[in-house]
Amino acid sequence: MRRVKRKFLIVAGLFISGLNPLWATSSQKIISDIKIKGNSSKSLSQNQKQQRILYELNAPEDLFLPSRSREVLVKTYQKVNLDQLENLLINNNRTIKIYLERVEQAKSILKSSLSSWYPTLNLTANGIPQYFESNNYNESSVIQDTSSKQWSSSISAQLKWDLINPARVPEIASARDSFEKSKYSYAIILRDLKLEAKKRYFNLQKANEEIEVAKKSIESSTIGLRDAEIRFESGIGTKLEVLEAKTQLARDQQLFNIKSGDQKIGQRSLAEILNFPEDVTPLIGSKTQVTGIWDLSLEDSIIAAYNSREELESILLDISINNSxxxxxxAASQPKLSIVNTSTSSFAKGELNQISPNTSNTSSNFSNTIGLNATWFIFDGGNSRSLYNYNKSKAKEAKLNFAARRAQIRQEVEQVFFKLDSAKLNISASYTEVLSARESLRLAKLRYKSGITSQREVVNNQRDLTDSEVRYIISVTSYNTLLADLSRQTGLDNIKPCDIKVNQQNQSDIDSKSLYETNLIPLCQL
Incomplete structure (x- = not known):
């Protein structure tokens, strides 16, 4: 019943003021839409909380600041898989929560602007109660002295309703567009953080694989050094061969030390973006492998990027906000009309300015005033016109930003797409290099044991194998990173998964000179 009365009053007031009464119903609809969206977001968050999370990793308190070394000492190592990144990121990352708060702030501003459609009620009370006492002395004998003794109280209520307010509609439109823009900003930062989390995940994968390569190289170099020392003690080998083997072992150990540092940096970097507790460090359970292939052409990828990029929608909202x-x-220089109703009630007990005040005397008063108030700033020194021109210029600037951002989006998609093609070729080439270097090392060792060649050839082939394996890991990591970047640029997840197993036959059939998507699929499980 109250909603019906309130809606009737709004429609009646707008009809009197000559404005379109549909604004009243639309304002009610906006409020209901906000409630529906809010409830849906709450239910979505509740569903996410109800989902089973494999790893309970509670982020530290917002204002928590460690003061002791044991509070930042890493005590726990937690495995993290690629498919868990998104849930951990949404649940823990502080930047995402900051943007969610900004969405709530913009929604509150919108509700505040919608309140201008409704009347305001102000209640003022003076002396509830107050006591007044005074004595008046006169030198003339004709006029007698008087005194006052009185308890009094007064209350006033004013109901004001803006019938015509030219600034009301554009202010609400600006607040509504700002609310929509805050949601786009949240979607943009969420996609950027997902991409950044995947990049850090892939880099940590790369560091883990490079450590394994370094370990294998150290193991092989250790065996080579032992063989060189045995040959030297037997009189077959030379001191130079032993020194060459020691040099290669030292190089491999240096590679292991560098990659161990990269691993620790990658672990803490991933822990930072996922906002893990101070004493928890993530571990990567999966190995480096191609995550899939992109299943769209360049032209379709560009169109998809145009249609799904929130940056363009945000710029369009900037145009609308500046126009509003x-x-x-x-509207500040246009007339404003309001209806005002003021009711005042007062009560007094006692008398004022009497020879002998009667403190039992009571009196009361009630008055009601209703009327129309109008305000019109006829001249403001050109302030409103200057602000109007300023915001119109900002709207034109936003249009130019839209065109510039559109061209930039195409450039970014094309750049990532072409880099992805190059990375695709590098995977096949680097894998072929690994196979060749591995076979070359095997033959060099056989030649060395047979006395045909020297330790230098074995050392060189060992170094080539290590470098080729590192380059292969880098090429796969670069491909996966570019694939995730292209998915973020287009807003699509058109990644065909790698589900074809590899056997020895199709590994030997790899031809790096003619590589297509079908040639890349067998590389997925290498």
């Missing part, structure tokens, strides 16, 4: 602000600035 321009209209609101111009």
């Amino acid at each position: 602000n321009a209209n609101a600035a111009l």
